[in-house]
Amino acid sequence: MLSRRDLFKVAGVGAATLLVAPGFVGQSFAAKKSLDDALKEKLGITQKDLQASELIKVKAPTIAESGANVPVEVSAKIPAQQVEALYIFIDKNPNPYVAQVDISPANGEVYFATRVKMGKTSPVRAVIKMKDGSYLSAFKEVKVTVGGCG
Amino acid sequence: MLIPVLSLTLSLAFGQALWLSDFDKAVDVAKREGKNLMIYFSSDHCPYCWQMENYVLVDPDVERYISDKFIVVSVDVDDMPESLEEKFNVFGTPYIVFYDPKRGKVISELFGSREADDFIAILKQICKKSNLRRC
Numbered sequence: 001m002l003s004r005r006d007l008f009k010v011a012g013v014g015a016a017t018l019l020v021a022p023g024f025v026g027q028s029f030a031a032k033k034s035l036d037d038a039l040k041e042k043l044g045i046t047q048k049d050l051q052a053s054e055l056i057k058v059k060a061p062t063i064a065e066s067g068a069n070v071p072v073e074v075s076a077k078i079p080a081q082q083v084e085a086l087y088i089f090i091d092k093n094p095n096p097y098v099a100q101v102d103i104s105p106a107n108g109e110v111y112f113a114t115r116v117k118m119g120k121t122s123p124v125r126a127v128i129k130m131k132d133g134s135y136l137s138a139f140k141e142v143k144v145t146v147g148g149c150g
Numbered sequence: 151m152l153i154p155v156l157s158l159t160l161s162l163a164f165g166q167a168l169w170l171s172d173f174d175k176a177v178d179v180a181k182r183e184g185k186n187l188m189i190y191f192s193s194d195h196c197p198y199c200w201q202m203e204n205y206v207l208v209d210p211d212v213e214r215y216i217s218d219k220f221i222v223v224s225v226d227v228d229d230m231p232e233s234l235e236e237k238f239n240v241f242g243t244p245y246i247v248f249y250d251p252k253r254g255k256v257i258s259e260l261f262g263s264r265e266a267d268d269f270i271a272i273l274k275q276i277c278k279k280s281n282l283r284r285c
Contacts, residue, residue, distance in 0.1 A: 031210075032209075032210065065197075066197035066198060066200075066201060067197075067201050067205070068197040068200050068201060069197070093205075094205065094209070117204070119201070119204070119205030119206075119266075120205065120265045120266070121265070144201075146198070146201075146262055146263045146264055146265065146268075147198050147262050147263060148196070148198050148242045148243060148244060148245070148261050148262035148263065149193060149195070149196035149197075149198060149199070149242055149243050150241065150242040
């Protein structure tokens, strides 16, 4: 049976862990990444490898009232069987990588909609990895307004 | 007693800003450390507070500057002592009051969210307006 003394020891270790943890959490959040860092980490490429494409459409508000919940819709007039995956990046977020969607012919079309969090005004970028190894990209600049609640 | 001391030690060890919730205690700490107070009034239901907390106040440059120059008091306006509400006339969130604890005077106030770069520029201006020597 757990004695009163043992209980306090366990509680003490738990409290110490909780106090130490915020320091580590803070540090991991504090590591900012550039778009190139994120592209390299996720796809092994840089912005130079991205080919601008008018076949991709990124739909998002030009002005977002708050960055907490920004709707983003990506579609592409490219046959799904030619596409391997679709990625979304927010260029100026502390961690630009947002999502990866694997595309198969069963999808029928290249389409994905979601809601993203944005730290500040930034391009919202869609990157499509083609089966031939090339990368197509398009973006929409979304302004995140500053403001307050009254 | 042990937990606040340990918390303070860890905050300093990690180079993080010291965040407190008790205004009077924060005034004492700020006086002792020769820093000004940054009183951050926020609300759980305000998306602009969310923006500040998740992207601006945790920005490494902002955090470093705040940690160096200010003691932060975080106040939830939905659970705030009346004395603070009256003293600082809190009318919305995020609302940030910069306070000189030695003179007992407000240095500056800021309403609404800002982007990290703009916020650092504001902090530098406030530092220059205050009685601190190095900004």
